[in-house]
Amino acid sequence: xxxxxxxxxxxxxxxxxxxxxxxxxxxxxxxxxxxxxxxxxxxxxxxxxxxxxxxxxxxxxxxxxxxxxxxxxxxxxxxxxxxxxxxxxxxxxxxxxxxxxxxxxxxxxxxxxxxxxxxxxxxxxxxxxxxxxxxxxxxxxxxxxxxxxxxxxxxxxxxxxxxxxxxxxxxxxxxxxxxxxxxxxxxxxxxxxxxxxxxxxxxxxxxxxxxxxxxxxxxxxxxxxxxxxxxxxxxxxxxxxxxxxxxxxxxxxxxxxxxxxxxxxxxxxxxxxxxxxxxxxxxxxxxxxxxxxxxxxxxxxxxxxxxxxxxxxxxxxxxxxxxx
Amino acid sequence: xxxxxxxxxxxxxxxxxxxxxxxxxxxxxxxxxxxxxxxxxxxxxxxxxxxxxxxxxxxxxxxxxxxxxxxxxxxxxxxxxxxxxxxxxxxxxxxxxxxxxxxxxxxxxxxxxxxxxxxxxxxxxxxxxxxxxxxxxxxxxxxxxxxxxxxxxxxxxxxxxxxxxxxxxxxxxxxxxxxxxxxxxxxxxxxxxxxxxxxxxxxxxxxxxxxxxxxxxxxxxxxxxxxxxxxxxxxxxxxxxxxxxxxxxxxxxxxxx
Ligand SMILES: Cc1cc2nc3c(=O)[nH]c(=O)nc-3n(C[C@H](O)[C@H](O)[C@H](O)COP(=O)(O)OP(=O)(O)OC[C@H]3O[C@@H](n4cnc5c(N)ncnc54)[C@H](O)[C@@H]3O)c2cc1C
Ligand SMILES: Cc1cc2nc3c(=O)[nH]c(=O)nc-3n(C[C@H](O)[C@H](O)[C@H](O)COP(=O)(O)OP(=O)(O)OC[C@H]3O[C@@H](n4cnc5c(N)ncnc54)[C@H](O)[C@@H]3O)c2cc1C
Numbered sequence: 382x383x384x385x386x387x388x389x390x391x392x393x394x395x396x397x398x399x400x401x402x403x404x405x406x407x408x409x410x411x412x413x414x415x416x417x418x419x420x421x422x423x424x425x426x427x428x429x430x431x432x433x434x435x436x437x438x439x440x441x442x443x444x445x446x447x448x449x450x451x452x453x454x455x456x457x458x459x460x461x462x463x464x465x466x467x468x469x470x471x472x473x474x475x476x477x478x479x480x481x482x483x484x485x486x487x488x489x490x491x492x493x494x495x496x497x498x499x500x501x502x503x504x505x506x507x508x509x510x511x512x513x514x515x516x517x518x519x520x521x522x523x524x525x526x527x528x529x530x531x532x533x534x535x536x537x538x539x540x541x542x543x544x545x546x547x548x549x550x551x552x553x554x555x556x557x558x559x560x561x562x563x564x565x566x567x568x569x570x571x572x573x574x575x576x577x578x579x580x581x582x583x584x585x586x587x588x589x590x591x592x593x594x595x596x597x598x599x600x601x602x603x604x605x606x607x608x609x610x611x612x613x614x615x616x617x618x619x620x621x622x623x624x625x626x627x628x629x630x631x632x633x634x635x636x637x638x639x640x641x642x643x644x645x646x647x648x649x650x651x652x653x654x655x656x657x658x659x660x661x662x663x664x665x666x667x668x669x670x671x672x673x674x675x676x677x678x679x680x681x682x683x684x685x686x687x688x689x690x691x692x693x694x695x696x697x698x699x700x701x702x703x704x705x
Numbered sequence: 706x707x708x709x710x711x712x713x714x715x716x717x718x719x720x721x722x723x724x725x726x727x728x729x730x731x732x733x734x735x736x737x738x739x740x741x742x743x744x745x746x747x748x749x750x751x752x753x754x755x756x757x758x759x760x761x762x763x764x765x766x767x768x769x770x771x772x773x774x775x776x777x778x779x780x781x782x783x784x785x786x787x788x789x790x791x792x793x794x795x796x797x798x799x800x801x802x803x804x805x806x807x808x809x810x811x812x813x814x815x816x817x818x819x820x821x822x823x824x825x826x827x828x829x830x831x832x833x834x835x836x837x838x839x840x841x842x843x844x845x846x847x848x849x850x851x852x853x854x855x856x857x858x859x860x861x862x863x864x865x866x867x868x869x870x871x872x873x874x875x876x877x878x879x880x881x882x883x884x885x886x887x888x889x890x891x892x893x894x895x896x897x898x899x900x901x902x903x904x905x906x907x908x909x910x911x912x913x914x915x916x917x918x919x920x921x922x923x924x925x926x927x928x929x930x931x932x933x934x935x936x937x938x939x940x941x942x943x944x945x946x947x948x949x950x951x952x953x954x955x956x957x958x959x960x961x962x
Contacts, residue, residue, distance in 0.1 A: 454834070454844065479864045483846045486799070486831040490838035495800060495922025498829040511926065517826050518718035521729060524927040565843035569859075570870040582865070586962070610962060618883075628884070629866025634825065635883040637865060643961040653719045657825075664959045665937075666951065672939070680937040682954060684947050694948040699962070702952060 382508070383415035384532065386472035387464065390421045390433055390441075391480055397429050399583045400476035400536070402436040402543035407536050409437060409544070410505040411472040418442060418468060422460045424450040427554070434552035437544040441554045442468070448561040451571075452480050454487050455564045461488060463559040470531070477535040478582070485535050494531040501540040501640075501661070518634060518657035538582045539640040540661075574629040579613040581630065586612025586643045589632055589659070592619035593648015593669065593688055600626055602692040603647060609699055615639065615659075617649045633658035647688040651676030668692070706758035706853070706875075708749045709813065710782065711806060711820035711833060714766050714773045715739040718825050724930055729826075738773045741821025743888040744881035748851065749819050750781040751886065756853060758816070759783045765805050767791040771904065778899035779891030785904040793909040798921035799827075803835035805919055808912040810840060815876060822847045822880040830880075837878035845871055847882040 388408040390401040401419070408417040419438035421430060423445065430441040444460040457480075465473075473488070475481040477499045489496035502513040504524075512525050512534055527533070581587065588607040590600055600614065607614045615637070616630040632639055634657040644662035649655060651667070651674055659665070660679050667680035668688045677683045684691050716722075717735040724730065738746070749760040761784040762777040764770050774785035788805055790797070810818065818840075820833035830846075837844035849868065850861040853875070860871045863882045891899070909915065938954075940947040955962050 479847070482830050483834065486803075486829075486834035487838045487844075489800070489831070490803070490835040495798065496829075496831060497923055498799075498831060514828075516828055516928070517716060517722050517729065518828070520718060520722045521724065521928060521930050523925045524929075525923050525925050527923050528921070530922065566845055566871050566873040568869050569872050571864075572868045572870075574866050574868065627866065628863075631866065634823075643955065643959075657718075664955070664961045666955070667937075677937060677939065679934065681934075681959065682951055683937055683939040684944075684951060685939060686944055686947070690944055691948060694945060695952065698948050698952045702956065 383413045384411060384471035385416045385468065386412040386418070386474060387468060387470040388417060388419050388438065389461070389473070389475040389481070390419045391476055391478060392421070392423060392426055392429065393580070395426070397432055398476070398478070398580065399543065400478060400538040401433065403538065403541045404474045404476055404536055405433065405437045406544050407500070407503060407534070407541045408472065408474045410503045411474065411510055411532050413505065415471070416440065418470070420444070420461065420464050422449055422457055430554040435546050435548055435550050437547075438552055440552050443554065443556045444559055445556065446559065446561050448564060451568045453564050453566055453568065454483055455566065456561050457484055458487050458491060459561055460559050462491060464557050465492070467557060472532040475535050477537045481535045485533070489533055492531055492533070494533050495527045497525045497527060497534045500534045500536045503541065515661070518653055519660050537638060537640070574627045579611070581613050581615055581632070582637050582639055584613040584639070584641050586610040587615045587632070587639055587641045587662075588612060588645045588647065589615035589617065589649060590620050590625070590647050591617035591649030592623055594620055594625055597625050599689070602689070602696065606645070606692055606696050606699070609696060610643070612641070612643070617652075617655050619649070646676050646680070647692060649676055650674050651679065706752060706756045706816045707814055708753060708758060708760045709810060709815045709818045710742065710745045710749045710760065710762045710777070711818065711836070712742045712746065712762050712764045712773065712777060713739040713821070713824045714764060714770045715824055716826045722930070724928055727928060729928060736769065736773070738776060739821050739824045741823060741881050741883070744883065744885040745819040745821055746777050746780055746782060747886045747888040748881060752817070752851070752853060761786060763788065763806065763809060765790055765802050774904055775899050776891060778902045778904065779895040780889055781895060784902065787904065787906045788912070789906050789908055794916055794919060796921050796924070797919065798923045799829050799831035799835065800922050801919040803832045803839065805909070805912065805914065806832070807836050807839035808914055809907075810836065817853070817875060818878040820878065820880045822882050833878060833880045840878070842876045842878055843873050844878040844880070845873060846880045848879045849882050849884040851879060
């Protein structure tokens with residue numbers, strides 16, 4: 382049975398985050414031939430609407446208001462509820478991002494619906510789609526169904542592939558106007574620490590450092606390697622706590638959950654809280670001088686050795702093969 | 706301040722996990738206070754020490770949950786409430802748990818409710834914001850600092866590594882992120898005192914709820930472990946050769962670069 386599905390698009394500094402396109406792909410699986418509508422909430426964001434269509438949205442609805450310039454659970458839920466009232470969707474998809482994690486439970490409560498959070502795969506062959514999500518800090522998986530009513534999920538970034546971009550695909554872009562009132566939480570200041578460049582949760586290659594990196598300068602070779610591979614630098618909590626790098630780089634249960642194609646862990650022991658954030662990476666390389674380190678248990682390839690020897694050699698070797 | 710903490714008893718995920726009979730095997734497993742709820746308890750105690758009032762820790766669980774509630778009392782909470790659903794409910798989901806907690810909290814005049822941002826076992830992060838919505842109070846998730854001044858509250862929250870300063874007011878619900886504080890260990894006198902502190906046990910009936918009212922909206926149809934990963938390959942030989950081999954493998958075998 383085909384369903385009409387609303388998909389929340391997310392922007393960062395004016396550009397769409399990749400997870401918005403992945404959510405469209407997830408929306409299509411749930412829609413089963415039904416309409417997939419992207420919802421874009423913010424202020425002065427209409428420019429990117431066509432990109433959502435190119436990635437498969439059948440229509441785009443924008444909600445713009447000065448009060449929606451920054452995210453708030455009150456503002457964004459009012460905006461979405463207005464769209465929901467107009468469209469009566471049977472499904473909703475958003476990213477399991479900071480925003481999605483904050484907003485989705487409130488919306489589910491408003492709509493008196495179930496919600497399956499942090500979905501990494503969808504089985505949509507039968508009547509009611511089954512959603513797969515990691516549990517127990519990534520050590521197990523569960524398959525869930527929504528018994529009845531709205532099919533509402535959040536998806537983990539970088540797991541459900543976006544559809545191929547199709548330039549010139551056309552779709553209607555309309556707007557809904559909402560009177561945003563009574564914002565009970567007000568953002569006074571935002572301190573952006575996240576480095577510019579590749580978004581960690583969406584990077585294809587991550588070079589991560591732990592306490593074994595030993596200093597801020599110790600991260601330089603890791604940065605060089607990441608740049609060379611078009612990737613991003615990440616870190617363990619140990620490295621952040623020791624002030625070798627900023628907390629915005631932290632990967633794990635408390636930090637970002639990442640699923641790159643290649644994760645290179647340098648001087649990271651492999652604590653469960655760290656693994657919860659990276660164990661689903663496609664290929665894991667561990668570089669650690671302790672052959673007993675836990676990280677080797679999840680690594681596809683391991684080098685037992687001093688990262689300060691290995692990483693510079695890796696940089697050289699990658700440069701060589703790039704040239705040839 | 707009248708402070709409530711939402712506390713979940715969780716499986717210690719640092720332990721080995723196995724599945725038997727379609728469920729995560731619990732025999733011999735270690736259970737702990739969800740680590741993010743430890744931050745919540747600590748913050749509640751600190752706020753009470755600074756502003757006066759009372760800290761009540763609430764958990765939906767079973768008989769076994771008493772142990773973690775006693776630990777919370779030993780840390781310094783004043784009261785504990787166990788909503789024991791063992792005999793009343795077969796299946797639950799995030800909606801069910803949030804509904805039960807909300808029904809309990811709705812007439813308690815809480816100034817501040819503190820939960821964890823996520824449970825390390827279930828991992829949905831849904832329960833606390835659902836409770837806030839049900840009670841129609843504002844909420845702020847993943848907080849790393851909170852300052853209360855009369856009704857006014859200033860919060861710093863972690864947003865994927867960026868930090869946001871937020872102004873809001875009581876009554877309020879917040880969820881704890883790592884970095885909020887360093888939870889204390891219960892002291893020996895704390896443990897002694899905890900034995901005499903009130904730990905009430907109530908059931909669905911005491912909240913005027915029937916099993917139907919909390920019927921889950923989602924259902925788990927299967928639980929499984931990830932396919933055992935083939936043992937990784939630890940490279941051997943001189944470092945230079947290992948590095949060459951690694952790059953080769955990443956290009957030709959794994960095909961990721
Ligand atoms: C509630 C909670 C949440 C947490 N959340 C997170 C989280 O989100 N992310 C996270 O990462 N952690 C988290 N932690 C912390 C986690 O438990 C570990 O303490 C942390 O991951 C350890 O970091 P590390 O591996 O860098 O340090 P260590 O465990 O100290 O490991 C350092 C490693 O470097 C190796 N090494 C040293 N020198 C070299 C060298 N020259 N060359 C090669 N190898 C070397 C050592 O052999 C060692 O294995 C959390 C903890 C708690 C309690
Ligand atoms: C007694 C019991 C029986 C259960 N039976 C089933 C079952 O039959 N089938 C099934 O699929 N699942 C069952 N569960 C799991 C339950 O459905 C989930 O724990 C629930 O949905 C919460 O989701 P979560 O773990 O993702 O928590 P999250 O939403 O990630 O938790 C976030 C925060 O919410 C608060 N919180 C969460 N749970 C509780 C709680 N129980 N009490 C107080 N505060 C809480 C804490 O502050 C926590 O840090 C059971 C749980 C309990 C406690």
